[in-house]
Amino acid sequence: MTMEVNGKVVRIISKSEVIIDIGRDAHVEVGDKVEIIVVGDKITDDNGRSLGYFTFQKDSLEVTHTEPSFAVAQKIHVEHASGPYANLFSQMSKSLTQIYGTSTTSKTPRDLDIQEDEIKPLAQTTLEDKTIHVGDQVRVFTS
Secondary structure (H helix, E strand, O other): OOEEEEEEEEEEOOOOEEEEOOOHHHOOOOOOEEEEEEEEEEEEOOOOOEEEEEEEEEEEEEEEEEOOOOEEEEOEEEEEEEOOOHHHHOOOOHHHHHHHOOEEEEEEEOOOOEOHHHEOOOOOOOOOOOOEOOOOEEEEEEO
16 A cells, blocks of 8 residues: 655755655655655635645655665666567566566666755755755655
8 A cells, every 4th residue: 555655855965865854664665756846736626625735746766765764765767778589578478578688677876956055965946946955845655
């Protein structure tokens, strides 16, 4: 069951990593998806009933390390590389692909759109502002 947990960016530790203020105590695990968001307009129906808030996503990250009260999230790029027989085996099961070694998946860190002067290594925003800042809201989707 997927659960949504809300928090904030509390520190930018590199060009590809941030620390968020929620961790294992909130059931956040390595591999969970993190969205850095901006909360926009309140949406109501024609009777004035609140339906929630429209949110804009600045970026999508993945949790790479957890502690009880915080977690590190990183921008990850997933690339699927295929061998010469990938098309032939594309309709077959994943196990055949693994046996014949026709495809690989690699995950590599990607730089975030951040202000470098906000980076502190360890030892109202607008729609146009997609730069990630300390204090930005996040939501984590835990498994």
